[in-house]
Amino acid sequence: MTNLQEGNIVHAIDCMKKAYAIKEDDSLNILMVSSLLQVEEYEEALLLAESKHKFYEADEKRLLIYIEILIENNQMLKAEKYLNDQLADQNTQYLDSWLRLENKLNLRKEMQKKATQKEQEKIFRQLYSLPSLNTLEQFSKMKDVYQLSNSHLIKLSEQLLVNPYLHPLVRATLFSLLTEREIDKPLKYLWFGEMKTINPLNMLSIDKKPTTIILFKELEEVLSKNPSLYELAENELNTLLLMLYPFEEEIVYSGSENEWIEAVIKVINPSDTTQLNEDNTKQISINNWVNKIHDELLRFEAQ
Incomplete structure (x- = not known):
């Protein structure tokens, strides 16, 4: 004392x-x-x-x-x-x-409240310049988007979802967050050079989409006895679906799941003995989309 x-x-x-x-x-x-x-x-x-x-x-x-x-x-x-x-x-x-x-x-x-608003504006300005960054920097900075309020997220999305220099996987991740936040606002979305309009409220996140669930179930059935190949195929399928998201159901339609799985396996294992029917119109279309996706990924790898 x-x-x-x-x-x-x-x-x-x-x-x-x-x-x-x-x-x-x-x-x-x-x-x-x-x-x-x-x-x-x-x-x-x-x-x-x-x-x-x-x-x-x-x-x-x-x-x-x-x-x-x-x-x-x-x-x-x-x-x-x-x-x-x-x-x-x-x-x-x-x-x-x-x-x-x-x-x-x-x-x-x-x-x-003032400190939070100031921090939100800082994060918003940094994310606004995402398209000017290289691919690795874009992915690294994207983690900050989860800190944004809905109002800042919408404002940012209106600019980034239509920017051709934003990596497609970053764009898809951003849109998936909008669906998780149940944002109710029609937004323009640049998808393989085509400008589309979509409302996140009407969509599911990529992991909950019926197409995703069906394809991964099909993949597991086909490669259940080959875990090492399954892991590679799983990564490839994840990439393809995320690149097509949120319009993947326009491309991966019901009844084409088996052909998509065959195409995925062929990408990661060209020596696979499974014969793809190159004369099949459906298979040709799928192969074209797989090539188109990889070409788009290569374009950003060069940055």
Whole structure:
């Protein structure tokens, strides 16, 4: 206590920690928490307070300290719930203190909101320039898109989905995120040189599309006894479908699944003894699409 009286709080905290290690006393806990709060060691203060959260909830003064620590640790929702309960309680004894904390919470939330908006704008500007980057950089930067709000995501998508310099796999990934967010807005989409219009709300993500499910089931049946070849074929099929997404059902129609699987196997294993019927119109069309997809991928590999 002498150290606290002399203002040597850091040394006092070290002494209290040693004593607390011997016996986790409630009164020592709150003294340590208050001291840690004073020296802005907010995370450590929260860990100590939460180890005895019922002790803090049982007393209004202690609860004030606990909520202040929550605010300093940016646990706004939890702090707000406690605050609302106390402000609604007519038996609250320290109304001025609760109002002070409410004001502090509101100010902190406003600061967080402004910081989030600033970060969103920064990420948006970086992603807006994706088409100017090489392929590897595009894929690397795409991970940031998941941090965008829906409004920023829509604004970004309106520009990127029609940009011919955006990698098709990046474009498909972006659109898949729009479907997951259930965005309801018709958007232009550049697909193999053709400008189409599509609403993400009416679509499924690529892994949930019926075409995808059927093809992978067919692939598993064909290559179940050849796991190494299956893994390669799985990667190839994933790439083909993602390149065709979200319009793959216009190309991979019902009844052509077996021919697509044969074409995939032929790509990864040209020596495969399975004979493709080159005179079959359906097979010729599939082969042309597989070649078209690989040509498009090669175009971006050259960047």
